[in-house]
Amino acid sequence: MKNHKKLITLSILLLILISLIAVYNIKKYTKPKSEGIFYKVESNGNSLYLGGTIHIGKNEPIKFSKAVENAYEKSTTLVVETDITNTSTIRKYGKDVTYSSGDNLYKHITPAAKKHIEPIMKKLNLNLDTYKNDTLGYLYSTILNSELLSDDANSYGFDYYFLKRAKNDNKKIVALEDAKTQAAAINAGGDAYQNYQLENMLYPDDAKKAFNTQYNAVLNGDVNYFEKYDFGKNSNNKAVRDYYNSLILQRNINMYNKIKSYISSGKKYFIVVGTGHVLGPDGLVKMLKKDGFTVTRLK
Secondary structure, X not given: OOOOHHHHOOOHHHHHHHHHXXXXXXXXXXXXXXXXXXXXXXXXXXXXEEEEEOXXXXXXXXXXXXXXXXXXXXXXXXXXOOOOOOHHHHHXXXXXXXXXXXXXXXXXXOHHHHHHHHHHHHHOOOOHHHHOOEXXXXXHHXXXXXXXXXXXXXXXXXXXXXXXXXXXXXXXXXXXXXXHHHHHHHOOOHHHHHHHHHHOOOOHHHHHHHHHHHHHHHHOOOHHHHHOOOOOOOOOOHHHHHHHHHHHHHHHHHHHHHHHHHHHHOOOEEEEEEHHHHOOOOOHHHHHHHOOOEEEEOO
């Protein structure tokens, strides 16, 4: 298995944001006053904390507000989408983003997608034939990560920041999703959407601009930046709608059901998942509020 596969596992948020937001507009970003997108969720005297992350990080110190730090300190369990420090999970994931024997990428990629990504891959010193056994979704995320990872960006986002701390603090770590779910997310929408995504892939400079905007929006708590997009829910393109339903909506429902059980347990959980799951038209915050939970922003 390629070593870089473990670096791609948690690129899901960027797949959502860059493919469904950045293709519209890249605007100059102004830092708001608050930091982070974190909430306290309460019901019947019980509470937990829910925060939005971005799965690609920057080589700079991360400093969240005192309220966020206090929430982490009070919690006994860290909950993430998947634990990228778990080698067993990474191995299983690698198998699910590889075509079975007798199948290969060239049987799935369209001529238009191939034509669009070839100059991008050449600029990044990537060879398409190297990934002939990998799925279209994995190919897209590999190219995207190669575009973004540079001297000031790395494969470890805010969730890794808390994972590392939790291990040092001997906190319990729980994964909301297994390797198969994460792989299904990478491959969501089938060939129709995956080729659409490749055919419309941003070139490196634009991808970096989009990432910088989104990174700052998550770090500095710009909720409005995310709430103004529907992430493809109401797209005229059926492949995009199917992608949304599989990648976001169904996963949000599954996460939400687990979060409800965490609250009722009375234990203190600190949850960090992709901001595309926390906010948006079918985000966890909206689901929680709709069901009567008290959701308060941490600042």
